[in-house]
Amino acid sequence: MKIVVCVKYVPDATADRGFNEDGTTDRESVDSLLSELDEYAIEQALQIVESGVEAEITYLTVGPDDAREALRKALAMGGDKAIHVSDDDIQGSDALGTSLILAKAIEKAGFDLVVCGMASTDGAMGVLPAMIAERLGVPQVTYLDEVSVEGGVVKGRREGDVASETVEASLPAVISVTDRTGEARFPSFKGIMAAKKKPVEELDLDDLEIDSDEVGLSASWSTVDAATARPARTKGEVVTDEGEGGVQLAAFLAAKKFI
Amino acid sequence: MGEILVLVDHVDGAVRKPTLELLTLARRIGEPSAVFLGKGADAATETLGRYGAQKVYVVDAAEVDDYLVVPKADALAQIAESASPAAILVPSSADGREIGARVAVRLGSGLITDAVDVVAGENGPETEQSVFAATYQVRAHVTKGTPIITVKPNAATPEEAPATPAVEAVSVTFSAAATGTKIVATAAREKSDRPELTEADIVVSGGRGVNGAENFVVIERVADALGAAVGASRAAVDAGWYPHSHQVGQTGTQVSPQLYIAAGISGAIQHRAGMQTSKTIVAVNKDEDAPIFDLVDYGVVGDLFKVMPQLEEEINKRK
Numbered sequence A: 001m002k003i004v005v006c007v008k009y010v011p012d013a014t015a016d017r018g019f020n021e022d023g024t025t026d027r028e029s030v031d032s033l034l035s036e037l038d039e040y041a042i043e044q045a046l047q048i049v050e051s052g053v054e055a056e057i058t059y060l061t062v063g064p065d066d067a068r069e070a071l072r073k074a075l076a077m078g079g080d081k082a083i084h085v086s087d088d089d090i091q092g093s094d095a096l097g098t099s100l101i102l103a104k105a106i107e108k109a110g111f112d113l114v115v116c117g118m119a120s121t122d123g124a125m126g127v128l129p130a131m132i133a134e135r136l137g138v139p140q141v142t143y144l145d146e147v148s149v150e151g152g153v154v155k156g157r158r159e160g161d162v163a164s165e166t167v168e169a170s171l172p173a174v175i176s177v178t179d180r181t182g183e184a185r186f187p188s189f190k191g192i193m194a195a196k197k198k199p200v201e202e203l204d205l206d207d208l209e210i211d212s213d214e215v216g217l218s219a220s221w222s223t224v225d226a227a228t229a230r231p232a233r234t235k236g237e238v239v240t241d242e243g244e245g246g247v248q249l250a251a252f253l254a255a256k257k258f259i
Numbered sequence B: 001m002g003e004i005l006v007l008v009d010h011v012d013g014a015v016r017k018p019t020l021e022l023l024t025l026a027r028r029i030g031e032p033s034a035v036f037l038g039k040g041a042d043a044a045t046e047t048l049g050r051y052g053a054q055k056v057y058v059v060d061a062a063e064v065d066d067y068l069v070v071p072k073a074d075a076l077a078q079i080a081e082s083a084s085p086a087a088i089l090v091p092s093s094a095d096g097r098e099i100g101a102r103v104a105v106r107l108g109s110g111l112i113t114d115a116v117d118v119v120a121g122e123n124g125p126e127t128e129q130s131v132f133a134a135t136y137q138v139r140a141h142v143t144k145g146t147p148i149i150t151v152k153p154n155a156a157t158p159e160e161a162p163a164t165p166a167v168e169a170v171s172v173t174f175s176a177a178a179t180g181t182k183i184v185a186t187a188a189r190e191k192s193d194r195p196e197l198t199e200a201d202i203v204v205s206g207g208r209g210v211n212g213a214e215n216f217v218v219i220e221r222v223a224d225a226l227g228a229a230v231g232a233s234r235a236a237v238d239a240g241w242y243p244h245s246h247q248v249g250q251t252g253t254q255v256s257p258q259l260y261i262a263a264g265i266s267g268a269i270q271h272r273a274g275m276q277t278s279k280t281i282v283a284v285n286k287d288e289d290a291p292i293f294d295l296v297d298y299g300v301v302g303d304l305f306k307v308m309p310q311l312e313e314e315i316n317k318r319k
């Protein structure tokens, strides 16, 4: 069967992230990398294959030229090939636009199972898996803490809004996995070397038969009016406990009327 | 004023607080109608009316509880198609976000997630989002279709505006996809007498420094003295010391209480993403260089096993 893993190339969360004047994400002044939460998606796809499911793993990313680095890292962890969708007209796409591109690319690649992260570490909307499933017309099995595939059925456990739930669906399906599925492996030296030989297919909007006015900043379904840095918090008093730390803290809380 | 659909978040008819916040916000931008999916509408109607719902759409169908997300999206989309509302507000829960996402695709409408404020603007509802681990504030609005906005807990203080809502039972024609993902079993989470993490005015959290499940009682006792909710860092949750439903941060719950107390937590960016917008922040950590101290209004450099019990004792003394 065919597994497509969606991975996003994002600005490093530990750096000072910001915005361009048009309200799009600043990707110039901050280093980018494979979204850490997508490593869990890659790991689960690899484990599904290792559990005995015969499958070919294709990574898919929509992003600028250097987003290829995210694909290289994924391929170094394992898997077979990758698709990179890139086009000047994609820049500034919102969730509706991006989900359209991803869905078209997934259809073109062919799929039985689509594996996503629970959310990106930049936009962090956590909505693309549901949108992709909606567009592909297949079940969504999302926010999974545990996942298994057997006999054409995907099963999993998730923390729902009020209870812990066991869920299942027949393939083809779209799933998303959380950071509780288990740590992702590190690429080995051998893996890094092997990744260099794995094929990466480059696609643009024409290849996916998407009109340039359907996506990108100008076609966006929503618009940013202003983005402002929050003032940094000012550091207050820090005392060293010399036997009275708890009492001092209580006095602070009482002065603030918390007690 | 236009009709605003508010998706009700409830447990068997018990309306959860974020819904009351949504109804309050909805009144700023139009006339709220509640959309109630599942069982228990009778019990909920009075509460929904008290917070200003002019109308309650009720969909009482087994599909809604037995299958994941899609039946709810079907119901909300169908009601939206016939009501043509001015906007749709949905709670920013896991389900809420995905319901909003599917309805957005179906209606060809823009989606804004995790709003922390919604006001009336020249071009329809204006939203405020707190992004990049709460280091930026973004103002945005939807430009196409019916604005669909998911709203975070605590975005507004619920205000009563008593109304007697008209109740309309809606029968939904479910899509073929509705029964695609079956919920085969559910296990209720352990109930606690403490306030819910997202709703609490005060949150007391413990991290790796707590060093063991059995030690979390030190955190719980301070929480109970203050009437607070208990939180935990991912390190503490991953170690199995405290349940995941209490995790604060990027991949846990994002809280914005009046007071946040972090004990034995270093203050990694992913943890800060979940608590940085708290009004007052206090930390207890034995490492004076811990990054958490950059955020605090008050900090104590010390051993949490000495400071926290003394704090608890002092709070109880002062009460």
Ligand SMILES: Cc1cc2nc3c(=O)[nH]c(=O)nc-3n(C[C@H](O)[C@H](O)[C@H](O)COP(=O)(O)OP(=O)(O)OC[C@H]3O[C@@H](n4cnc5c(N)ncnc54)[C@H](O)[C@@H]3O)c2cc1C
Binding pocket: A006, A007, A008, A009, A025, A035, A037, A038, A041, A060, A061, A062, A063, A092, A093, A094, A095, A096, A098, A099, A102, A115, A116, A117, A118, A119, A120, A122, A123, A124, A125, A126, A127, A128, A129, A222, B111, B112, B113, B131, B132
């Ligand atoms: C701070 C910020 C706020 C934003 N707010 C909004 C908003 O309110 N409304 C809106 O419509 N857009 C918004 N956007 C734009 C939106 O984030 C992007 O359009 C993005 O493509 C979709 O959302 P996400 O990154 O949040 O994905 P999520 O839904 O969080 O991603 C979930 C999973 O989908 C997959 N995935 C996501 N993006 C890609 C990709 N490019 N390539 C491959 N796989 C991918 C990954 O598996 C990922 O783990 C915002 C962007 C930023 C940076």
Ligand SMILES: Cc1cc2nc3c(=O)[nH]c(=O)nc-3n(C[C@H](O)[C@H](O)[C@H](O)COP(=O)(O)OP(=O)(O)OC[C@H]3O[C@@H](n4cnc5c(N)ncnc54)[C@H](O)[C@@H]3O)c2cc1C
Binding pocket: A036, A037, A179, B206, B207, B208, B209, B210, B232, B233, B234, B235, B236, B247, B248, B249, B250, B251, B252, B253, B263, B264, B265, B266, B267, B268, B269, B270, B271, B274, B284, B285, B286, B287, B290, B302, B303, B304, B305
């Ligand atoms: C994609 C991703 C998502 C993540 N999501 C989250 C999330 O949602 N929430 C989250 O919390 N983390 C999250 N993390 C993990 C995060 O990066 C940190 O690893 C984590 O927050 C560390 O937890 P901690 O502060 O408890 O532990 P540590 O960083 O180990 O800090 C422990 C602190 O306790 C102090 N200490 C030790 N003993 C004592 C004592 N006796 N008295 C006082 N102080 C003491 C130490 O000085 C230290 O500062 C995420 C990481 C990634 C990559």
